[in-house]
Every structure is written in C-alpha cells, then in structure tokens.
Amino acid sequence: MTTGEQLAAIDELRGRAFPARRERSAQGESGPGFHVVRLWEGAPLWDADPADAAEIREDCAAALAALTALLSLRWGEPGVLDLAGPLERVAMGLPVPPPLDILSGLVPRLHTWRTAGRWVAVGAGQGGPEQPCQVLAAIAEERAARGFPGPPRDVSRR
Template sequence: MTDIARHLAAIDELRARPFPDRPVSGPLLESGPGFHIADLRVSEDFWDADLARVAEVDEEFDAELRCLIQALSRRWGEPEAVDLTDHLERSALHEPVPPPLDSLCSYVGRLHAWRVDGRWVAVGVGQGDRELPIQLVAAIGEGDMR
C-alpha cells in the first residue's frame, strides 16, 4: 500500500469515527467534541539539523501533501483553501477560536478543505517551530471553519 493509499484509508477511518464527548489525546490523534486531528506523517526533530536538511524534508512533505490533495480532489472536487492566520491572531489576542482550529493554527498555516456528508475534511502541512518535526495532518470537523 502506498503512503497516499494509507493516508486515504486513515482519513476514511476518521470520517467514520464518532466524535467523543470530551477531549482525548494520543500520540498521533487528538479528538474532542466535533473534531479529530491525526498526524498522517511526522518527520524527525531538527534540533541539530542543517538548513539544507530541513528544506529537503519540507519539500518532501509539500510534495506528499500535493499528491494527497489530488487524490482527495478526485473524490470530492477542488478544495477550499483555508488560511489559518486570522485564527492564530485571534488566539494570540486570547479571543475564542473553535476547536480544532485553535490547535491547528499554532503549527499549520493553511488547510485544504472539503465539505463531505455534513462534516469538513482538511489536510495540511505544518511545523510548530524550526526545531520541531514537520507534520502532515488530516482534520475532520463539524461546523464552520471560519
């Protein structure tokens, strides 16, 4: 099974999974009322990495994200681009940001999202800080993404 096929299977599993009544966290999955966030792939840490290595891994993750977006677009059409900058600014000002966007905006700048069967499905790549791993994430949620 290819990486993209595994990612699609993980997204399908998340879409079918009920949302919990209270927040639940695991090593690769965070869930709560109305959402799931899953790490589809996580790179190594970059504490002592040179910038060339970071750029190489970043490019690799962006390419994988593009392939995943293409696969999901074949299913559901073109995605909506969702810039999370406003959510990050509101969070910094201690204004309310709905979950899971409150968590995602701290390390993902942009999501590619589809509305499917009453939920939204989004994918993106992010990194919390230069030394931290790069993450390819999928999120499933209810309600508005704005």
C-alpha cells in the same frame, strides 16, 4: 504512512464518532465535534544540516500535495482556509473553535472539503522553526464547521 494509508485513516476518521470530551493520543487529538490526526512527520530539525532540513520540508510539501491531489480527485477542488486569523485570535487569548485552535499553531493553511455532513481538511507545517514538519488531517461535524470557510456545498461523493 503511505498515501493509501493516509486515505484510509481519513476515511476511518470520517466514520468515527466524536468523543464527549477532548482526548489525546500519540497520533492526534479528538473532542466534541472534531478529530485531528498526524498523517506524516519528518525528523526534528533542531540539529539538522540546513540542506537536510530543506529536503525534509520539501518532502513534507510533496506529501501534502500528493494527498491533496488524491482527495481532489474524490471530492473536487478544495477550498483554502488561511489560519492567520485564528492564530492571531489564539495569541490574543480570544476563543477559537476546535479544531482550528489546534491547527492554527501547526499549519499556515488548510485545503478543505465538505462531504457526507463532515468538514475535511488537510495541511502541512511545523509547530516552530526547529520542530518536525508534519501533514495533518482534521474532520469536523458540519454544524461545528459552519463558520469555517471552505467549499459551500457538500460534495457527498466517496
């Protein structure tokens, strides 16, 4: 997916209604108050040459950096949300609100914005050391995201 297609996917998700119960598709997961979608994915790393694996990880980081830069042009500097705390809570069997329950096992941190009553986040990572690198986007209702760290104000610019 190109960066332009990624932006279009994020815009589409911002306008999409949230389902009444959790739903999964090949691209992601949605539920009451949230959407999570995969925007970029590298090849699996379980049998990759170490040099190829390093290149895939660099490509993933570059894809996230490019997307974050474009979203920052739109909405200003993002907040940064470290997902170590939610990941620890998930590991301990404690409740974590969606979409952080999904994202904490896949990405170490998120770049976040609040716009038009929605919380928007992007991040990159892997579900495990040999799993594919991926760039994910999440959209949540503002009321569902009230406890999430991030920019304090709604930028409400396109």
